Amino acid sequence: MSNYDFDRVNILLVEDSQFMRSLLANSLKVLGVGNVFPVEHGGDAIHFLNRVKNEPMKVGVQQIDIVISNWDMHPIDGLMLLRWIRRHKDSPDRFVPFVMITSYTEPERIVQAREMGVTDILAKPFTINNIGEKLISIIERPRQFVHTKEFFGPDRRRQKFPPQVERRILTDKSEGVEVIRG
Amino acid sequence: MASNKPVIVRFYRFQNRLKEKTVGLAPGNAAISPEALEKAEQALSKMSEDYPDWVSSIVVKLQEQHGRCVDSPEMRRECFEEINHMAHDMKGQGGTFGYPLITNFADSLYGFTIQRPGEITDNQIELVKGHLDAMRAVIRGRVSGSGGEIGQSLTDGLAQAIEKYETED
Numbered sequence: 001m002s003n004y005d006f007d008r009v010n011i012l013l014v015e016d017s018q019f020m021r022s023l024l025a026n027s028l029k030v031l032g033v034g035n036v037f038p039v040e041h042g043g044d045a046i047h048f049l050n051r052v053k054n055e056p057m058k059v060g061v062q063q064i065d066i067v068i069s070n071w072d073m074h075p076i077d078g079l080m081l082l083r084w085i086r087r088h089k090d091s092p093d094r095f096v097p098f099v100m101i102t103s104y105t106e107p108e109r110i111v112q113a114r115e116m117g118v119t120d121i122l123a124k125p126f127t128i129n130n131i132g133e134k135l136i137s138i139i140e141r142p143r144q145f146v147h148t149k150e151f152f153g154p155d156r157r158r159q160k161f162p163p164q165v166e167r168r169i170l171t172d173k174s175e176g177v178e179v180i181r182g
Numbered sequence: 183m184a185s186n187k188p189v190i191v192r193f194y195r196f197q198n199r200l201k202e203k204t205v206g207l208a209p210g211n212a213a214i215s216p217e218a219l220e221k222a223e224q225a226l227s228k229m230s231e232d233y234p235d236w237v238s239s240i241v242v243k244l245q246e247q248h249g250r251c252v253d254s255p256e257m258r259r260e261c262f263e264e265i266n267h268m269a270h271d272m273k274g275q276g277g278t279f280g281y282p283l284i285t286n287f288a289d290s291l292y293g294f295t296i297q298r299p300g301e302i303t304d305n306q307i308e309l310v311k312g313h314l315d316a317m318r319a320v321i322r323g324r325v326s327g328s329g330g331e332i333g334q335s336l337t338d339g340l341a342q343a344i345e346k347y348e349t350e351d
Contacts, residue, residue: 003215004204017271019236020278023229030222031214065200072274095194103274103285125278128222132214139201145194155193176190182197 004139007034010061014038014045014069014081015101024068024101027128031135035061042076045069046084053092064096066138068122071102071113078102079116086117086152094152095145097138101126117153119143233279234321240268241317248314251307258302265310266295280326283333287316287340294344305347312343 011028013036015021025036039045049064056062067085071078078100085091085098100113103124110121120134143154157168170177205212247261247268269292276285291313294306316336319325325332 002205002212003218004212006204008203009200017274019233019271020275023226026229027222027226030225031218065203070274074270095196103277124274128219128226132219136214139198139204142196142198142200147192147194148190170191172193175187178189178192180192180194182194
């Protein structure tokens with residue numbers, strides 16, 4: 001079995017607490033992540049992503065591979081950042097995996113993040129293993145993106161059901177379904 | 183031929199670029215190296231050891247703001263904003279480092295220093311001090327977890343102070 005090499009992975013880390021920011025950046029680096037770009041809140045993150053889009057040479061990164069962001073921040077929180085990334089016309093990559101860090105684990109909160117297109121949730125308090133598991137899940141189990149009138153984001157169904165249990169009405173061949181590959 | 187029917191849903195399926203980046207195209211399972219995990223765990227626990235010192239340094243700064251509130255009543259609104267910001271910074275992480283009581287007290291301090299209309303009273307300033315005293319007691323006694331009896335008495339003490347001062351105002 002081979003080991004993951006995260007050396008070429010670029011992570012944008014959005015966390016307003018200085019202590020947590022350096023702790024997370026440090027943990028990711030020790031896990032071998034080549035480039036961690038730490039910023040202080042959602043507004044800084046949007047500014048940074050704009051720069052990656054417009055002047056990648058200056059920033060020193062062509063593309064962000066994963067966004068890891070705290071939820072509760074001021075003035076722009078994690079949910080607003082996620083909304084911008086998934087829906088705004090200036091977003092450099094609407095499909096980028098987005099991990100939300102939060103101590104809000106009430107079901108309605110989780111649903112709110114999911115409806116906005118979150119990829120995964122990292123609940124506080126967390127361990128290094130939790131961080132590792134999230135990275136592996138993003139790499140090994142990427143989900144297709146679904147775009148409907150009401151929703152844009154990673155498929156909210158993670159499980160594969162056998163045909164007799166599957167409740168999804170539309171298949172790839174149905175009328176009104178378009179599959180885009182890239 | 184393209185259909186004229188409106189599209190109801192689009193599915194986007196991409197090549198797994200991240201997998202190519204991290205494990206190449208070789209088949210088989212990959213794992214995070216156990217040494218890297220071990221090293222990262224150690225780094226995290228090393229930083230966790232610094233957590234009480236970090237809290238203490240913030241409590242000192244909060245103390246300075248409290249002092250300014252007492253000495254210069256005209257600065258209270260500004261000070262409360264500073265205090266609110268620092269409390270927010272503290273409240274997110276106590277649990278991660280085994281000090282949920284710090285999170286509770288910081289959360290309470292954060293909640294009641296959110297700007298609201300009206301004058302900031304002496305009682306409210308006194309309550310800031312109550313929170314700082316409780317936080318200091320947690321750190322001084324290294325009261326981790328829920329803190330058993332000590333934790334309960336600190337929590338109760340603070341709750342009583344809040345009730346007393348809030349009903350007086």
